Amino acid sequence: MTQSPDFDLECLDISKNFGAFRAVKDVSFNIPSGSFFSILGPSGCGKTTLMRMIAGFEEPTGGDIRIKGRSVLGTPPNRRNVKMVFQHLALFPMMNVYENIAYGLRCNGVSGDHIKRKVHDVLERIALPDVAEREIHQLSGGQKQRIAIARCMVLDPDVLLLDEPLGALDLKLREAMKIELKLLQHQFNTTFVYITHDQSEALVMSDNVAIMNQGEFEQIGTPQELYHHPNTAFVAGFVGDSNRWSGTVKASDGSGGKVETAQGLSMSFNSSGKAAIQEGAKVDIFVRPEFIKTIRAAEADRQGSDGDNTMDGVVDSLLFNGANSRVLVRTGSGELVESDITITGDNDLKPGEDVRLVWSSKQAMCFAHQEHT
Amino acid sequence: MQNKDIKRLSLILLFAPFTLWIALLILLPHIGMVLLSFREKVAPRVYEYSFANYLEFVNEPIYWNTLLRTGTMSLLVTALALLIGFPIAYYIAKIAGPRSRGGLFLLCLIPLWVSDLIRAFGWILLLRETGVISSFLLWTGLISTPIEFLYNDVAVIIGLVYTVILFMIVPLVSTLDGMDNSMIEAGYNLGGNGFTVLRRIIIPYAMPGIVAGCIVTFMLTAGSYLTPILLGGKNSSWFTEQIYNQFITRFNWEGGAAFGMLLLIFTSFVIWLGLKLSGQTLANTVAKS
C-alpha cells in the first residue's frame, strides 16, 4: 500500500460534459515523475478543460484524477498540491514580487523567517535575486514569466501546470523562454504539464507530448515519434508541415502499395496507420517538405532519381527563410507542392523553371481517409 | 498659420460649454455662497462682513451635533451600502451570465426611475404602523399589536441605503469586471481559502472601486434631504434640514450659506481622511470609474 507511486499524475477515463457538449471524452494518461509533459491541440480541443479539472476548478463528469497515487476528486483547488501558471500569468498587481511569492507560503501558515528564506532561495534559483521589492508592472515580460513560475515552485508542488504561458510574449522572447522553461524544469526536477496549441513549443521542450483533438487524445509519444510516426491523419497533419493528397488505393500488399490521387497522379506509399490499407480504400497521403527533392528538369534526366515517386512541375515562387527556405512548385494538375531547398545565392532555382519533384515511398505516410480531418 | 488659428478656435469653442458650465454653475455660485456666508445682518437691508455665521455654528451645540450626527449616519449608510452592494456587484461582475447581467443592473436602476419623494412614500407605505410589514406580521400572529417601523433612524438608514446603493454597485462592478478571473483562481490555486482570496486579492484589487463608491455614496447621503426628512422621527435631525431651515424658515441666507460651506468642508475632510487611510487618490478612484 505504501509503495511510492511511479507517476506524479494519473488520469483515468476522465470526461467532462457541459450540458450536451462533451468537452473531454474518456482521456487516460500517466505522467512519470519529473518529466516535461505537453498537451498539444488546436483551440477548443478540450485541453484547457482538462487542465482545469486537474487543478480542481472543474469537477470531472466521470473518471478519476490521482496525484502521487491519491485521488483528488472532491479536493478543493487550494488543497491540491498542483500549482498553475496561468495564460496571462495572473500575478497580483497590488502586491510586489516578494508578496506575490510569499502569498502561497502565508496561506500555508509558514512562519515569517521561513518565508523570507524560501522567497530569496527561489529568486536565486530563477536568477532574479534583486527583484523582491519591485512592483509587478516594473518587470519585463520574461521576468514576469519567471516570477509566475517561482511563485508556484516555492510551494514544492507535485505537478506544475502551465497554460500557454508563452502566448503573450513576442517571438524572440518566446524562443528564449522555451529553452529557459526546459532548464527550469530540469533544475526543479518537478513534473511540468504544459498546455499549448503551438507545436514548436511542445516539440522543443517536452519529454512526452499528447496530441488532443475534439476532447480525445489522438496519440501520446515523444516528439520524434509523433513527428515521424504519427498514428493518425490528424497527428500527421497537425504536427509539422506536410503536403497532402487524397486518393484511392489501387494496389496494396498490406504495408505499402500504389495510390491514384484525386488529380489522377499515381504514387507509392508505406502504410503508417495501425490498420492495414485495403485495395479500393480512400486514403490521405502526407509527405513532409524536407523529404521532397526538387531537381531542375534538365538535370533530372541526367541525374536520375533515387526516389520512387516523381512529379513534374514549374517553380511558382521561392519562400526564402534562411536555412528553412522552401520552393512552391505548381504541378501539371495545378496543385502547389512545398519542398525544402537550400538557397545558396548561386545558381538557384527561379520562378518559371521546369522542375521535377522526387521522394521516396518510405516518406509517404498513408492513412485511411477520415471525414473532417 | 491660418490653419493653426482655426484649430485653436475650434478647441476654444469645443471647451466653451464645459468652461461655462464650470464657471457659471459651479465656481460662481460657490463664490457667491462664500461671500454670502461672511455677511452678517445688522439691521434690515444692512449687512457687514464678519465671521458671525461660523461662530454661531461653533457656539451652538445643536448645529455641530447635527453635523456630526449626519456624518456618522452617512458613514454607517456608506458601510452598509458597501456590505450589501459588494456581494451584488461581485455576483453581477463575476458570476452572472452576460444575459442576466443586464437584467440585474436594470433591477438596481429601477428605484432611480422614480423621484426621491415617491421612493420615500414607498417606504412609508411599507413601514408605517398600519403599513404592509406591520399588518403582515400581525396577520401571521408573530406580533399581537401593530408595530411602528417608521419615524426612526433605522427607517432613515434603510431608505438611504436603498437610494444610494446603485452608486456603490456601479463602480464596484466596473472594477471587478476588469479583474482577470484567473487572478481569483490563482489565489485559490496557491493555497488560499475563500476568505484569504477575498481579503488579500479581491478586496485589494477592487479598492479603487470601493473607494470611488464610498465617496459618491457618502456625498449623496450627507447631502440628501427628502429621505431623512420624510422617514425620520422626532429626533432625526439632518444637516441639510438645518440648511433648509436657515434659508427658508428663518430667512437667514447668510447662516444657510455658512452651513452649506461647512457641510462641503466637512464632507471633503471626511473623504480626504478616507483617501489617506485607504492609501488611494482621487485620480485612481472616482476619476477612473
Add this chain to the structure above:
Amino acid sequence: MQLKTTLTGLLAATMLAGAGSANAETLRLLTWGSYAPDELIQKFEAEYPDIDVEVTFSNNEEMIAKLRATGGAGFDLAQPSHDRIYAAQLEYDIYKPLDLSKIDTDVMEAKLLDGVKENTTIEGEVYAVPHQWGTSGLMADKTKAPDFKGWGDLCDPAYKGKTSMRLKRTILLGTAFSMGEDPFAAYSDLEKYQGILDKVADKLIECKDNIKAYWKGGDDLSAMMLSGEIVASETWDSTAYKLYDQNENIVFVPPETGALAWIDTFALPRKGKADDAAYKWINFVLRPENVTLMSSSTGAIAAVKGGKDLLPEDKKAAVNAAFSDADIDNLKFFANIPPGVEDMEGKTLEKIKAATGG
C-alpha cells in the same frame, strides 16, 4: 448635496434673471398648491385669450425666498399670507404697491379687507388685499378623543403616542396661547417674546414623548389620521375638511383659546411685468361663480361678502360642524411678523427638534 444644488441653482437663476424676458402675454402666478385649479385657468384663458397663465406652487417661506432671490422678479402675482408682507417688504423690498382702483374691493368682506390693508400698509401704500382665509387649529376623531378641545391636549398623556403636530411656528403660537400668553402682543417686545418662546420650547420638548411623529405635509397627516395611527393633531382646517368628507368622525376642532386665522392675499412682486393681467386675475377669481370653484379646490373660505355661503355644499357642512359663531368671534388672526421673529422662532424649533425626548 441635493439641497445645495437647489440653492446654487437658485443663485444662478438670480444671475440669469436679468437676461430672461417674460412675454407680456404671460401671467406668472406664484401661489399655493390648489389655489389655481385647471378649470379656473381654462375659464380665465378663454375670457382673455391673449393671456397665458403659468403657475408655480409654493408656500409662504419659499415664496419669499424665491422673490428675495430675484429681487421680486420672475412672477407677476404672489399670494403670501397677510402676515408675510410687511416685514418681508421692509427687509427685502420684494413687492410693489397695489393700485386699489383696479381691484373690485367692493365685493370683499370689509372686515378682512380692512385688516389686511392695515397690516400691509407701508408709508401710505397698500401692498396686499385678501383672497382666501382659513384657520389652523386642531382636529380629532370624535369617537376616540371626544374631549379634545385645546392646544395643550396634544400633550395629554391620555393620548400618548396618538397625536401629531407640525414643527413650524403655528404650534409655537398655539401652545403660547394655551399657556395663557398672548404672543402677538409680545411682538412689540422681542425680549418678552423670547421668554414666551423659551417657555413654549420647554413645554413642547416635554411633550415630545407624547407625539407620534411631526407631520410634514397634508398627505402624511391625512394618512396617519385616516389609518387611526393618531387620534388628534394640529391641522390646517382645509385638511380636516377633506378628512371629514371621508370619515364624519374626524372634525376640525377650534381650540378653546381660538383658532389661528390666516388670510392669503394678492400681492404684486416688485419686478412683475404683467400687472394688468394680474389685476384681471384678481377680479376674475373674486366673482361669486368662480369663488365656489376656487373654494372647492382650496378648502378655504373666500374673503368676499358671504364667502361662507359660496362654499361648495360638502365644505359648508364641514365648516358648520366645526365652527360655532362664538368660535368665529374667537379667531386669532396672525399678527404681522416683525423683523427678527422668524429667526427667533426658527431657532426655537431647531432646539425642540434636537432635544431628545420620546
